[in-house]
Amino acid sequence: MFFNNLGILGVAIFAILSAMIINNIVFGGINYMAAFGQSGGGENIVNGTPDVAENGDKKLAIITFDDGKKGQIQYAKRILDNYDYPATFSIICNNVSLSDHLDWHDIQQLERDGYDLASHSMSHTELEDIPMDIANYEISESKKCLLDNGVRDVRVFTYPKNGGSDNPAILKEVAKHYDMARTANDPLTFVKCGLTNSSLQDEKIDCTSFGENEEYGKYSIIGWSHDSEREDNGYNDEQMLQRFIDVVESQSGYNDGEEIGAIPIIIYHDIDTTSGFYTTSFELFKAEMKYLKDNGFIVISLLDLI
């Protein structure tokens, strides 16, 4: 699906991105300088002025859906199908088939049609609020639950309520069962930070420090919650579309030609006829996907990062 979208140019971009990710994450974690052709450094905190945006800089986006809501297959899937955009759907195992949630048929259909399925725990309890043995159960059993119910491949974990990705014991357990994990909440994930936390202060990039656990960077990949942003700011659809555009375009300050420095990983929840609490209207979602298409964005899968 991914390569079908891209053509030769896209494959070249993906190869560059993959090489950067491999340098940063898969083979040794902290080799930012190899990725960026700079000297010195090697620290977990990277301070530097972002590359100046230039016309022709490549732009990527990643689309994810949390909480396994019914509207994701009722409304979002047809738009994604239309654009042939990949996406990752995170399932709360105990909530499957509940009112307004996906059922197992829906989930299997998503996978058959080329989408990725991820675990979003058993019960959506914040992992740091419960004893470690229960947290371990939430992490490991939710993968087993998906596999036992016909999902063929579960490689991604997404943290319920974005909690636990800075807890070494939780990271260790997640790493035992999954290839990568996503949390939230920042607009962009920075390749320089091993795809983890990224907050901008005075135009400098401030990466999360993992101390001795920096090899776990790919288990705390940062996403941007589209819906918490709207809740926090009370945006209507028109304002939310503008904020979406600002976020996805903000990577341009960090990408240089085909060299990718930052990627927005967008997190949606429910999609319905009208926007509401953690719900995006079908029309807004359609407008946002159209914006990506009309403005040259390449949509890749979360799993394309590793």
Ligand SMILES: [Zn+2]
């Ligand atoms: Zn959630």
